[in-house]
Amino acid sequence: MRTQSILNLLVIDDDQLYAERLVSLLEGYYDTVNLGFLDDKEEFLKALRQPWDTLVFGKAYDMSFTDAVGIIQEQGVDLPMICLLTEEVSATANNEQGLPSVISGIMVKALRADQEMAVVMSICLQHDNLRSRRELKNLRHVISEAEQRANVLIKNSKSAVAYIDQGVHIFANDPYLQLFGFNSMSEAIGVPIIDLIAGGDNVKGFKQFLRQFDKGSRQEVEFKFESVRTDGSTFEAKLQLAAATLEGEPVTQVIIQQNHNNSAEVAKRLAAAERQDSLTGIDNRRGFEEQIEIVYQQAQQGLLTAALLYVQLDNVGKISSSLGLQGIDATVKQVAYTLDEMVSDGYVSRFSDTAFTILVENKTTSELEALAENIGSRIGDMLIEVDKRTISTTVSIGITKIERNTAEPTILLERAIHAISQIMIETSNHGGTYHLYDPSEHANSDDHALAESLIDAIANNRFELSFQPIYDINHDRSDFFEVYLRLPLADADNTVLTPDQFMAVAKSHKLLEKIDRWVLINACKKINDIRKVSSQARLLIQLTSASLIDKKLPDIVSQLIKAVGGASGMLTIQFGENDISDHLTLAKNQFIALNQVGCQIGINNFGSSAKSVEIVSFVQPDMVRLAHNYVEGIESAENLEAVKSLIGRTNEVKVDVLMPYIEDAATMSVAWSVGARYLQGYYLEEPSTTIKLAS
Known part of the structure; x- marks a missing residue:
């Protein structure tokens, strides 16, 4: 295996062709081999003014191997040496077994020049040993400096x-x-x-x-x-x-x-401060987690019934594009004050940047729905002033009940968030309404049956893939295809499920990674056939959070790319913006590893958070795919400017933008002007189970 390194090789000998032969052999192990060649003492002394990694000594005009060793020691240079067999060293060259008499981390004495394999191996091993010594020296220096800093800090x-x-x-x-x-x-x-x-x-x-x-x-x-x-x-x-x-x-x-005697009081104040959100003054996620645990335990004992309302701001991306962080902060504060005022008999907390949680007790289903409707109406009617501009927002509310024998708090939270995702499906990502999670619609038997169908689909290739072309404005071509996954069910209605209908069950049964692998492998099989006709054909594949944190993913992708011809950029993998936001550091490291094997990276649902451009700047993907709500209503001047602003800021950090959901002529007419590189939608071409190349 080639190492990604440079070897500075110094050869002292009277045969330059032999030195060049060594360089030729060593190039199989190094990216670059820099050769220094000489055969006299004066040139040797000059050469030691620059760093070398290994010295191979054969014959010199006015210098013996012993002389060379002495010079290196006098100069205080850490330079490993390999002595080739000559008349000078023949008497002490080998031991009784015919092996070199000296083998150490800094010297091999002596090898036969014609045994090139042994010489090359010795050079590589001596160089590797030298690198280890250099790294150890650096580490000791770092530790010494760290100790000095620590001692200064401790003394003061x-x-x-x-x-x-x-x-x-x-x-x-x-x-x-x-x-x-x-x-x-x-x-x-x-x-x-x-x-x-x-x-x-x-x-x-x-x-x-x-x-x-x-x-x-x-x-x-x-x-x-x-x-x-x-x-x-x-x-x-x-x-x-x-x-x-x-x-x-x-x-x-x-x-x-x-x-100290007041330590308990100090601890109490610190604990209270840790539960408070600095922007709004209400409790934060930590406070909520403590409170829901209390409510849950009381519900388990039959002392009360309760409900969790998960309240999520809808148009965060547009507010951020128009007014930046100032607009987000103003909106969050106003919504927090309103919720705290409206739910005086409940518990309100800020769960995340743009989401709130509410806990209320002993309310009927109709009372919960009425509360959610009132909250949505009140916030939808609010006018929020930000720097002489007026903005508005809406909220989506997921509701789940907390009763005796109900699921644990983490599952309750997942159900409330799942209710939000159901709203987005039903409203095509508009939001602005509420959804009550009904456990009877998600019974364990149904989940298990769906899980079995997923396992069967993985094992027996029962999933379906469809491919939608993406138009590349820069190159005037449509041989870039996004991959969509579907699960046909063997029922009387010929039902076909989309990922938003089965991924929650797949996650609970730890099937996300296996589904991602299936999609990767089978999509690459499809594109492999197409690339035999069109070598420029590429794929865009959506993967889940399970793959985002999977350390094995780069190796798997590397193998697939090689199997399809090894073309860099043939495959682009995209992850959801929310998943990346939840694993920022892991995502950055994963993206670096994927790029190193020739895989490009995309971000799906881009613009859905307040810090979308900051996320892109940090993780450095190759492209982003706009969230649906940016394309809707793009005919209005305000929405068009918000889209242009977001795309412009994204292009500034050298990331290409894909504008999807182009479903009509009106949207298509403005799509050319917003600065996106890629265009996609049913108006251009619908997804198909076969990959269709433009004629």
Whole structure:
């Protein structure tokens, strides 16, 4: 396997053709081999002014191998050497078994020049060893600098910090000395730390605690105890241990915090602050999770019935494009105040950037629907002032009941969010209404039956794929195809399910990754046949969050790309913007890995969050596919400007935009002017189960 590296090879010999032969062989293992060739001492001294990775010594005009070793040692250069067999070294060249008499990480003595395989292997191994030494040197330097910074911070810290070795103090900062009543460092050095612990039980417990830490256990790093000062007075304290180094030697760091009488009150205030949303003043997601757990437990005991309302802002992307973060913040604050005012007998929290949760108790179904309708109406009628401009918004509300024997809180939340997705399906992503999750419509038996159909479809290829062309304005061609997945059911109505109808069940039964693999493999099989006719044909495939976090995905994609001809850019994989937002760092790393194997990246439903362009700038995809609500109503001047603004900002970070959902002539007429590179929709061509190339 070729390594992605450079080799700087210095050869001292009188046969330049031999040196060139070595370079030719080494090029199979390195991207670049830089050769230095000489045969006398003066040139050797000059050559050592620049860095080399390996020295191969054969014959020199005025220098022996021993001379070369001496020069390298005098110059203090870390340069591994390989000595080729000559008359000079023949007497000590080999041991009794006929092998080189010296083999180490810095020298091989001596190899026969005509045994080129051994010479090349030695060069590679010596170079690899050199790189390891260089990396170790750098790491030691980094550790040394980190230790220096840590020591400076500790000396100036207000926390009581000490270092111990085998249970004995070897260093303590001023707050530590003052806490225990030492007058100077010299008084503390050599004092066993157990001398500062009061009570036999505390001492016994601490010895066990310290013993476990020294053995490498990090499950417990805190120890609460009663501490004793040098004057005999005691105080309650908490001790924390951490591994550290002092002057390059491993030690144990000790931090001691004294418990104060008001610590409980401080902790209470801190806990309250952690539950509060800084923008709106209402509780945040953490507060909600604590509250729903309380309500859930009471419902399980039959003390009450309750309901969860998940309230999501609808037109966040447009507000962000028009007014930026200022517009989002103003909208969120106004909605939060309104909800808090309207639901005075319930609990309101800000769950995420643009979503709220409400918990209400002992309401009937009709009362819940009336509440949701009133909330939607009230917020829909609001006029929000932002920098001398007036905006409005709507909300979608998912409702799920909390009753005795109901599902656990995480499932309840998923049901409420699922209700939101149902709204988007029913309203074609318009939102602005509510949906009550009815468990009877999602019974376990139905889920299991659907899960079995999914497993059967994976095993027996019962899924269907359809392909919709995408028009590339830059190249005036339509050989880029988006892949759509469908699941035909064997029922009397010939029902065909779309992913939004079965992916929730697939997720609960851990089938997302297998479905993604099926789509990837079978779509690539289709395009493989097409590329035999049109070598420029490409695919755009939507995958789920399971693949976004799958470390094996780049290897799988690499194999598929090679199977289809190895063309870079032949395959573009897209993920939903919400999934990427939830796994930003993982997504960035996954995108880098996929790009390295020749796969391009897309983001679907782009513009659906307040930070869409920031997300794109961070993860750097190749293209984005606009959310549906940007294309709807594009004939109005305000909506058209919002779309142009979003596409313009996206193009500024060098990312292409796909404008989908072009369903009529009016939309098509403006699609050319918004700055998108790709156009797609039923007006251009409908999806088909076969890949149709434009004639």
